Amino acid sequence: xxxxxxxxxxxxxxxxxxxxxxxxxxxxxxxxxxxxxxxxxxxxxxxxxxxxxxxxxxxxxxxxxxxxxxxxxxxxxxxxxxxxxxxxxxxxxxxxxxxxxxxxxxxxxxxxxxxxxxxxxxxxxxxxxxxxxxxxxxxxxxxxxxxxxxxxxxxxxxxxxxxxxxxxxxxxxxxxxxxxxxxxxxxxxxxxxx
Numbered sequence: 001x002x003x004x005x006x007x008x009x010x011x012x013x014x015x016x017x018x019x020x021x022x023x024x025x026x027x028x029x030x031x032x033x034x035x036x037x038x039x040x041x042x043x044x045x046x047x048x049x050x051x052x053x054x055x056x057x058x059x060x061x062x063x064x065x066x067x068x069x070x071x072x073x074x075x076x077x078x079x080x081x082x083x084x085x086x087x088x089x090x091x092x093x094x095x096x097x098x099x100x101x102x103x104x105x106x107x108x109x110x111x112x113x114x115x116x117x118x119x120x121x122x123x124x125x126x127x128x129x130x131x132x133x134x135x136x137x138x139x140x141x142x143x144x145x146x147x148x149x150x151x152x153x154x155x156x157x158x159x160x161x162x163x164x165x166x167x168x169x170x171x172x173x174x175x176x177x178x179x180x181x182x183x184x185x186x187x188x189x190x191x192x193x194x
Contacts, residue, residue, distance in 0.1 A: 006141075014050075025159075034093075045111060072139040153192055175190055
């Protein structure tokens with residue numbers, strides 16, 4: 001297994017990083033609950049990713065492996081997702097039967113976010129052919145080193161139960177479970193600085 005080299009990337013790398021995240025979430029339970037048809041998913045997920053975590057490119061919080069096999073979008077303290085854009089994307093692309101439960105889930109997500117300054121990891125993913133090779137762990141380690149240097153907590157929501165052990169190995173603790181109506185479970189997790 002080769003060692004993954006991770007680096008901070010800029011807006012010039014945005015398309016490649018977002019493509020990686022879109023591929024990584026292609027079988028994600030919550031993403032596919034929102035957009036069950038492949039065409040819906042492939043046309044909606046890039047805009048959703050940009051609105052949810054795109055601020056990372058402007059604040060030195062976007063990271064990629066050297067070959068774009070994996071990418072992570074971290075939002076620093078006091079930088080947030082584009083809520084209006086997210087709402088518009090959901091209204092335009094998610095079916096009416098799912099939309100109400102999704103908005104309920106987004107509302108509950110807000111209740112779990114720490115009040116103290118923290119780095120938020122809205123999106124991290126590894127292209128499926130490269131999963132299980134240490135890229136996700138390398139991306140987490142790279143981002144968490146900054147959290148520790150800054151003595152700042154890290155927060156995320158796991159959309160896939162398969163990923164929870166990885167996050168726990170990196171010091172995240174489960175805060176609860178969010179599930180609204182027909183939604184798959186979403187697990188908020190917090191890591192104190194070390």
